[in-house]
Amino acid sequence: MSTATMTSVAERQVVAFRLGNETYAIDISYIHEIIRMKEITFVPNAPHYMRGVINLRGRIVPVMDLSARLGLPAQDETAQSRIIVIEVNGESIGMIVDAVSEVLRLPEDQIEPPTQMSDTESTGYISGLGKVNDRLVLLLDVEKVAERV
Amino acid sequence: MMDTSEYIALFLEEAAEQINILEQDILLLEQSPSQEVLNEIFRAAHTLKGSSRAMGFTAMGELTHAMEDVFDALRNGELSVSTGMVNRLFDALDTIKAMRDQIAEGGTSDIVCDELVQSLRDILGGSASNTPTAVPEPEQTRSGLTLQEHEREAALTALDNGLGVYRLTVHLAEDTLMKSVRALMVLQTIDANGGVVIASHPDEDALDNEQFDLSFELLVATDKPVEQLRSVLLQISEIREVEVASWQEATTPRLAQATTGTGAAAPPSEAPSAEEPVPQPTQPATPPAAKSEEEKTASRTPTPSQTVRVDVARLDTLLNLVGELVIDRTRVAQLGREFEARFQHDELVDSLLETAGHIGRITDELQEHIMKARMLPIEHVFNRFPRMIRDLAQKFGKEVRLVMEGQETELDRSVIEIISDPLIHMLRNSVDHGIEPPDQRESLGKPRQGTIRLSARHEENHILIEIEDDGKGMDPTHLREAAVRKGILTRDAAERLSDREALNLIFAPGFSTAKEVTEVSGRGVGMDIVRSNVQRVGGIVEVDSTPGKGTRFSIRLPLTLAIIRALLVGVAGQVYAIPLSSVLETLKIQPDTVQFVGRRPVIVLRGRTLPLVSLQAYFSKHGADITDSRRAEEPMFVVVVGLGERQIGLVVSHLIGEQEIVIKSLSRYLGEISGVSGATILGDGRVALILEVADLFDNVSAYAA
Known part of the structure; x- marks a missing residue:
């Protein structure tokens, strides 16, 4: 924080969303669109965290349960649940989240590298910690989440 | 050197075409040399020479020139065709091909071909007078566009056929850098627009070599309005002006000529009488009637269909x-x-x-x-086979005639790409293992020359490709023994196979009937790969063989891979699509008719045991097995699917109906999913997975093991 010598500090635009009790965020440049839950076609013999595929205006897009991917406890689907469709390396992937809250501007100097959190396997998928109004936002490492197992 | 990159793509395409023509025609030359073939071959070599020189690929130009000289000597009857000559011509052609490929990759070619050029000239050596550059051009020093007899005749025939004949004078801009390229483009544009160039001044060779000032004259026959042609030509850059004058043969009374068909009644006009005594240099004397018929077809054949090249991606x-x-x-x-x-x-x-x-x-x-x-005609694959068969036959010391039928049969380009390798492999097998050596054939009372028949035709919604040879065939008994020897089957299992099933052993992995592994056939790509390639595109391959008589392979392929007809079925609340090509029938059965062989559920259908696979169980991680559905006393729906000779019954919750579906790939992110080949979107927007029937069969045999 104290290193900021310029009048304007570089900012990162992120989309914040909720998974369980925590707030996560994804760099806005990855986000293709955010849609309401829709019918998901189950794909057999796929990794356990994959919920299946959806029809996104004629395209077949795989959808993962982000909680399951991060090893978090499963959440029930609610009216707030959304599918965030990201685009990584030319592939579209949908991620189910509990709610999408807002678009945030995170000044770069407010982002810290991930600390050794006592937390679970989700740690490996966090690229940084941001603070907004004393709230902690976990920045998701999208590339890693999208890595095939 | 000016920037030629904009022409490179055009040049490469054209070169590929000419190379193709040359390859086919050299083969024809070997089998049955005719004046017609020689003319075409000469034209192809000539065009290739011209365009490669214009593009600055001198080595390629040299080589094609040397080939052209050989063709010319053949055409003039100074040489006759020999196997040695054909081999050398093929060597030259292969080198040209390699050069073209190099240019396609890197824009230049560094292949040296001096020796080849020399070896081609050595062929000509016999007729010493025939120096390499001596392409005989009668009346080299024409001033203005004067017509030779056969050109004038062609023009008259064109008029008789209702075409317009025009004298075009093309003027190039003063600072034109590559005049020969422009001239070539003019000729090609005329060609592409349905025009036929009857004569030019200076002649085409001189145009190629830029031996002209800023203008040249052409005599063109066309059935289109000439203004249209002119405006297309003016679109070529650096073409300043095109003058058009319609051509009329003033000296010959045309009416008289038109009535000569009946013979005696015609007043003796100059032209027809002059025609007979003058021996044509390239054509043996033929009766005038037959000749004009020939001229007619000649003036028709070079007219290409009106086409546009489109990028496949588009x-x-x-x-x-x-x-x-x-x-x-x-x-x-x-x-x-x-x-x-x-x-x-x-x-x-x-x-x-x-x-x-x-x-x-x-x-x-x-x-x-x-x-x-x-769609592309299957010609695109077939084209290279005659050459391949010839080379293989020579290598194995066999005599083989390849008969091809139905080259014009069209199928989707994606299918064409996939079918090419399997066909090559099967044809190789036929030459290597199928056809016997000539002496052996003779002693068996067969003609020394074996025949391989390759045919393609449409059959309902499929395309059927057959490869049939009259070779030694396959003996089911030998195949059974080989399978036992190689540990593919137990002796017991082998004995139980029907003859037909025994023949299918050749598709088993690790099975090769060749007693010794040869360079050609024993490359590790066996018939099992052939079959899996064909099956991957939803095709079927079958074999039929009579010992001593020959073998026939039949490949049945879908016309396209993008849209298929499928049977939609419901399984545990989801919809699955089963390609109709593998569906044999659907059944409604009572649960109590299901029996068990070991732990495997089967039903008996018309005396045959049909293994059952529950799709729900197959796709469920927590293995709901078939007995679950038996608990409900309701009837079960079974879709009988076939893969080659094998059949299984898929148990589904309900049948929905037949529908045309568009195949979409499952996301790459999901990778290969066993039992699923892709997905499609239904009318209500839901996604249905498409079953990969072959996977289900693998799974059943896995159970069996």
Whole structure:
């Protein structure tokens, strides 16, 4: 924080969303669109965290349960649940989240590298910690989440 | 040197075409040299020479020139065809091919061909007078466009056939850098627009070599308005002006000529009488009637169909878009029906339905036409086989005649790409293992020359490709023994196989009937790869053989891979699509007819045991097995699917119906999913997975093991 010598500090635009009790965020440049839950076609013999595929205006897009991917406890689907469709390396992937809250501007100097959190396997998928109004936002490492197992 | 990159692509395409023509014609030359073939071959070599020189690829130009000289000598009867000569011509052609490929990759070619050029000149050596550059050009020093007898005749024939004949004077801009390229483009443009160049001044060779000032004259026959041709020509850059004058043969009374057909009644005019005594240098004397017939076809054949080259990726995009439209069409029709149910007899609903119907028909047509645009004649694959068979036969010391039928049969380019390798492999097998050596054939009372027949034809919604040879055939007994020896089957199992099933052993992995592994056939790509390649595109390969008589392979392929007909079935609340090509029949059975062989459920269908696979169990991680559905005392639905000779029954919750579906790939992110080949979008917007039937069979045999 104290290193900021310029009048304007570089900012990162992120989309914040909720998974369980925590707030996560994804760099806005990855986000293709955010849609309401829709019918998901189950794909057999796929990794356990994959919920299946959806029809996104004629395209077949795989959808993962982000909680399951991060090893978090499963959440029930609610009216707030959304599918965030990201685009990584030319592939579209949908991620189910509990709610999408807002678009945030995170000044770069407010982002810290991930600390050794006592937390679970989700740690490996966090690229940084941001603070907004004393709230902690976990920045998701999208590339890693999208890595095939 | 000016920037030629904009022409490179054009040049490469054209070179590929000419190389192709040369390859086919050299083969024809070996089998049955005719004046017609020689003319065509000469033309192809000539065009290739011209364009490679114009592009600055001098080595390629040299080599084609040397070939052209050989063809010319053949055409003039100074040489006759020999196997040695054909081999050398093929060597030269292969080198040209390699040069072309190098240019395609890196823009230049560093292949040296001096020796080859020399070896071609050595062929000519016999006739010492024939120096390499001596392409005989009668009346080299014509001033202005004066016609030779055969040119004048061609022009008259064109007029008789209702074509327009025009004298075009093409003027190039003063600072034109590569005049020969422009001249070539003019000739090609005329060609591509249905015009035929009858004569030019200076002649085409001189045009190639830039031996002209800033203008040249052409005599052109065309059935199109000449203004149209002129405006197309003016679009070529650096063409300053094109003067057009219609051509009339003033000296010959045309009316008289037109009536000479009946013979005696015609007044003796100069032209016809002059015609007979003058021996044509390239054509043996033929009766005038037959000749004019020949001229007619000659002036017709060079007229190409009106075509445009389109990038394949663009066609693929179009097809995808149409796929979307097909889905939406179904959706709109469905909405229309829902509206109708809700608001009966409403005018708006009626016109919605009407429009939906119209969109439906248009979409169908659009789809059909785009599918057709993606079709290529199977020629594209077949073309290289004659040469391949010739080389293989020579190598194995066999005599083989390849008969090809149905080259014009069209199929989707994606299928063409996949079918090529399996065909090559099977043809190799036929030459290597099928056809016997000539002496052996003779002692068996067969003709020394073996015949391989390769044919393609449409059969319903499929294309059928057959490879048939009259070689030694395959003996089921030998195949059984080999399978036991190689540990593929136990002796017991082998004995139980029917002859037909025994023949199918050649498709088993690790099975090769060759006693010794040869360089050609024993490359590790066995018939099992052939079969799996064919199956991957939803095809079937079958074999039929009679010992001593020959072998026939039949490959049945779908016409396209993008849109298929499928049977939709419901399984545990989801919809799955089963390609109709593998569906044999559907059954409704009572649960109590299911029996068990070991732990495997089967039913008996017309005396045959049919293994059952529950799709729900197959796709469920927590293995709901077939007995689950037996608990309900309701009837079960079974879809009988076939793969080659094998059949299994798929147990589904219910049958939905037949539908045309657009195949979409499952996301790469999901990778290969066993039992699923892709997905499709249904009329209601839901996603249905497409079954990969072959995987289900693998799974059944895994159970069996």
